[in-house]
Amino acid sequence: MKESLMEIVCCPMDKHDLELDADERDDGEIISGTLTCTDCGESYPIEDGIPNLLPPDMRDGA
Numbered sequence: 541m542k543e544s545l546m547e548i549v550c551c552p553m554d555k556h557d558l559e560l561d562a563d564e565r566d567d568g569e570i571i572s573g574t575l576t577c578t579d580c581g582e583s584y585p586i587e588d589g590i591p592n593l594l595p596p597d598m599r600d601g602a
Contacts, residue, residue, distance in 0.1 A: 541570045541591050551577035551584075552593050558584070 549558055556579035564571040575584040575591055585592050592599060 541586055541589050542568065543570060545591075549575070549591065549593065551580065551582060552595055553577065553582055554580050556580070562586075 543560070543562075546558070546560055550556060551558055554577065556577050558575040559578055560570070560573060560575060562570045562573040564573070569589055570586055571589050573586045575586065575593075576582070582596060584594075
């Protein structure tokens with residue numbers, strides 16, 4: 541995921557901003573890490589450069 545996407549992504553639960561905690565970066569891309577809602581505190585994983593922004597109840601079955 542490109543870090544510039546942080547300007548447009550938001551929490552799918554309450555539409556508040558997300559805070560990025562990148563574990564691995566490669567040439568301007570975020571490979572792994574976590575996006576955390578600044579309001580509700582829900583966390584969304586970034587794996588293989590893809591943020592999983594499914595709500596928690598839908599994420600487990602995917």
